[in-house]
Amino acid sequence: MARTGDGSTLARVRAVSRAISILRVFSAREPRLPLSEIAGRTSLDAGTVRRILITLRDEGIIRQDDGTGLYELTLEVIRLASAVPEGSGLKELAENTLTALANETQATTFLSIYRSGVAICLARFHGAAPVQVNWWSVGESLPINCGAAPKLLLAYASKEDREEVLAGELTGLTSQSVTDPDILRTVLDEIRQQGWALSHDDVALGLSAVAVPLDLGPQPGSTSRAVAAISVGGLTPQLMQDGKVACLDRLLESASALSEKIGNSSNLLLE
Numbered sequence: 001m002a003r004t005g006d007g008s009t010l011a012r013v014r015a016v017s018r019a020i021s022i023l024r025v026f027s028a029r030e031p032r033l034p035l036s037e038i039a040g041r042t043s044l045d046a047g048t049v050r051r052i053l054i055t056l057r058d059e060g061i062i063r064q065d066d067g068t069g070l071y072e073l074t075l076e077v078i079r080l081a082s083a084v085p086e087g088s089g090l091k092e093l094a095e096n097t098l099t100a101l102a103n104e105t106q107a108t109t110f111l112s113i114y115r116s117g118v119a120i121c122l123a124r125f126h127g128a129a130p131v132q133v134n135w136w137s138v139g140e141s142l143p144i145n146c147g148a149a150p151k152l153l154l155a156y157a158s159k160e161d162r163e164e165v166l167a168g169e170l171t172g173l174t175s176q177s178v179t180d181p182d183i184l185r186t187v188l189d190e191i192r193q194q195g196w197a198l199s200h201d202d203v204a205l206g207l208s209a210v211a212v213p214l215d216l217g218p219q220p221g222s223t224s225r226a227v228a229a230i231s232v233g234g235l236t237p238q239l240m241q242d243g244k245v246a247c248l249d250r251l252l253e254s255a256s257a258l259s260e261k262i263g264n265s266s267n268l269l270l271e
Helices: 010-023 035-042 046-058 076-081 090-105 148-156 159-167 181-194 248-263
Strands: 062-064 071-073 108-115 118-126 141-143 197-200 207-218 225-235
Touching: 010 035, 010 046, 035 046, 046 062, 090 108, 090 118, 090 225, 090 248, 108 148, 108 207, 118 148, 141 148, 148 159, 148 181, 148 197, 148 207, 148 225, 159 181, 207 248, 225 248
Parallel strands: none
Antiparallel strands: 062 071, 108 118, 108 225, 118 141, 197 207, 207 225
16 A cells, blocks of 8 residues: 655545545535445445445444434534534625625626535625525535536636546536536637636526636645636526626626735635
8 A cells, every 4th residue: 555755645645535526516506325326426326335434424423314314414513514614705795896796787696616526616695686596605616617607717727627528428407408528628628718608507407507717826736726606697688688697797897806906815714
């Protein structure tokens, strides 16, 4: 078994990585899952998943329903989340800007980042419109090929990350989701060329979203720059006027203002 310079084993690192991948399978949309589903989504064999779940259960992170056999997260996860420092993170910097944008557009604004092949929602702000977009909760992930923000994040991810996603299985949420890797590659190229992303009906029918990149500066240990996404989502008639995105200019202005804030901040927490 290979060892690192400090004497730790690569196998132990893999075990931690696998445990985290299992935890990330759960979401507000699917809080309870069977063993077979967890194994399928993590591409781990059932025996490995079972052993990790038993360990997580013994540590109080996971519980299994005796009646259904389904696994779910425990309140211990909320306790851990409460330990995240407040006031110095990306979502705190973005709150005023995205709240104002939500009220101005009467839609829902989102802040998201790329993590391990999915898009994670860091923050969500509702405008004053009677119809609010609730399909992407804070902390929840979306498939990286579904929605304006996820596709934009993938477009601006490293080439290695993009190729890994394109080589894997692409899961669709609706009939309009892009699940063909060649088509998705073309879409990603177009997003990078124009600097923003637009999607219709690929997360939920009747909903549209537009997203722009947020430059977070140099990425540690890499020549590329870290990118987040800010986006606006709502009913298609809210966002589209005469075939054009009604709020695109305002969204680009918000991204520029936020990038300036980020440039003046130090020790920024992304989560």
